[in-house]
Amino acid sequence: MSHLESGFCVTDIEALALTQKEQCPELQLVRQKTYRTWATDHGKLVGDYPLPGVYQVKLMAALKKQGVDVHAAAKAQGVTLPANLLDLLKKPWTLAEQKKLFQDDKFKKAYDKLSSEVVGNDAEFVIKYKEGKGRSDAYEIGLVPHPVNKGEYLMMTDFYAQGNGLLKSPGVGQHKPGAQGSDSWGGELKKAYAVKAAERTIQKEIKAGNSEFGSYKKVTLPDGRVKIEVTPKNGGMQ
């Protein structure tokens, strides 16, 4: 593989736990550091996909710690890194750019080390099959702490072969191919989580007396999207 992906940010673990309980009967969310992927099974990523954004940031941080001027080193290989390396989270480098970077042994060595030691070993929470459910080789969804923002997590999984069956489990949502680096997976779970996180936030703000949050209505549009409109306390009149 290396079909490891996601920039999807989770800020409300409790909302995710509730969502998973409500709609993914075969799965459980547990506190766990490791999440199973091809890399944890085979010791390294294959490298046929660009490294996910969160791991690009971690790779750059490791190189900077060694005193490497990553911007200059990347530029020497024809790759322009963003001034703020955290921007790699939302706009990771492409596979073509990764291949260019790996012409410099520093990048390749750091990638191999990260691939074997960090990927799959850096989660705080994991969503996985309950005992006795699913394939014995099923992968897992890792909630990897954001490199900077405390309390925020990036949802990661290996979507190869539908995560060895994990993504076929009811309520999760299967992998849908896109251009490399833009594949999507877990749509059902992510959508339901986002709706729950939004409603919990709105209810919290109403309770706290925030004047911008008076009431709200939620509708499901014909194409399946969910629209939530929040009206201020005074009805929104200027």
Add this chain to the structure above:
Amino acid sequence: MRKIVITIDNDGETTVEAVGHKGGTCVKATQPLTQALIGTPTTSVKKPEFYQGDHQQQQKNTN
């Protein structure tokens, strides 16, 4: 009329919009929701209204 509109698509991609806000009030109005749904924003698309006083703002959480 002021309101906040949240749209969540079938892949979980979320857009938070502040509609009808004047000046920079939209950022304050949407902050709790953008923080919850998008995390610390790295991208903020400001519409022309931002610079005209009547302010609409969109922020997204993408896969």
